[in-house]
Amino acid sequence: MGIAAEALPLDGPLDGGRENASVVVEPLEAGRARFPRDFFEHEGGKLAAYSALLGRADDEAYLDVPVPAYLVRHPTAGALLVDTGLHPSIASDPSHNLGRRAAGWYSLEHGRDVTSQLRERGLGPGDIEVVVLTHLHIDHASAISEFPESTFVLSGPEWEAATGARIPLLGGYRRAHFDHAVDYRTVDFDGDGIESYGSFGRTFDLFGDGSVRLAFTPGHSAGHCSVLLRLPRRDFVVLADVSYTWRQLQGGPEPLRPQDRHNWRRSLHEAQAYIRAYPYALVVPGHDPEFWQKLDARYEK
Numbered sequence: 151m152g153i154a155a156e157a158l159p160l161d162g163p164l165d166g167g168r169e170n171a172s173v174v175v176e177p178l179e180a181g182r183a184r185f186p187r188d189f190f191e192h193e194g195g196k197l198a199a200y201s202a203l204l205g206r207a208d209d210e211a212y213l214d215v216p217v218p219a220y221l222v223r224h225p226t227a228g229a230l231l232v233d234t235g236l237h238p239s240i241a242s243d244p245s246h247n248l249g250r251r252a253a254g255w256y257s258l259e260h261g262r263d264v265t266s267q268l269r270e271r272g273l274g275p276g277d278i279e280v281v282v283l284t285h286l287h288i289d290h291a292s293a294i295s296e297f298p299e300s301t302f303v304l305s306g307p308e309w310e311a312a313t314g315a316r317i318p319l320l321g322g323y324r325r326a327h328f329d330h331a332v333d334y335r336t337v338d339f340d341g342d343g344i345e346s347y348g349s350f351g352r353t354f355d356l357f358g359d360g361s362v363r364l365a366f367t368p369g370h371s372a373g374h375c376s377v378l379l380r381l382p383r384r385d386f387v388v389l390a391d392v393s394y395t396w397r398q399l400q401g402g403p404e405p406l407r408p409q410d411r412h413n414w415r416r417s418l419h420e421a422q423a424y425i426r427a428y429p430y431a432l433v434v435p436g437h438d439p440e441f442w443q444k445l446d447a448r449y450e451k
């Protein structure tokens with residue numbers, strides 16, 4: 151089954167950049183996910199045996215984690231989002247957007263979807279010029295349809311993997327989330343204009359001014375990207391699902407089933423080297439409940 155949506159390659163930076171620009175970042179909690187603990191941080195057969203021995207309650211086998219999105223304000227390019235969070239309809243009817251199988255994994259309070267949170271800040275969906283998608287997994291792509299006028303930027307391999315999947319849910323995708331006639335632009339990380347930045351081997355400078363970079367960090371999914379955002383005094387790194395938690399980033403238990411474990415480890419090592427080289431950077435893992443709770447509402451320095 152094909153999809154109707156099309157993506158065009160992004161050949162160069164988007165308009166709107168300004169030399170030495172820095173951005174303001176607001177982390178937004180765009181829902182919650184309930185993931186099996188072992189899927190998240192796989193501690194091997196031992197834990198499973200241990201859990202069985204203790205007859206652990208079902209609830210302890212799950213982690214309740216945030217579904218993040220980020221509002222980024224650029225001085226000349228306008229407002230951007232990194233990921234879309236959960237669709238507003240999930241607050242009342244999860245299976246409509248997520249499908250029956252995935253409906254039980256996610257929850258959203260009324261008024262806590264990204265569009266509502268933007269409205270509280272005086273922004274409509276039409277004010278979001280660009281949405282950078284770290285990848286197309288359900289909890290990142292669920293609300294693409296809320297931003298019909300935005301330009302969506304993601305990696306070519308992620309687009310290919312998600313749109314070409316025979317059974318999307320097995321790869322963490324849901325076709326209805328991204329099969330919309332919006333302006334998709336894919337970045338070719340083997341193409342011109344790709345440069346290293348810090349320890350990240352392949353990055354794309356979105357506005358050509360160094361303020362927003364997509365770093366190719368595949369492995370969690372086929373074309374996963376992290377996003378490097380330049381605050382005035384340090385970088386804010388949306389690592390996304392290269393590492394679910396800070397503990398994992400520090401060499402803790404690996405996830406149960408990354409799309410490609412070899413690539414995943416390479417991407418993780420790039421992130422670890424980045425933290426060693428830039429200890430003052432703020433590097434945010436993908437779904438760490440404790441880490442998320444400690445974040446400020448707004449970063450402008």
Ligand SMILES: [Zn+2]
Pocket residue numbers: 285287322370371391
């Ligand atoms: Zn993911």
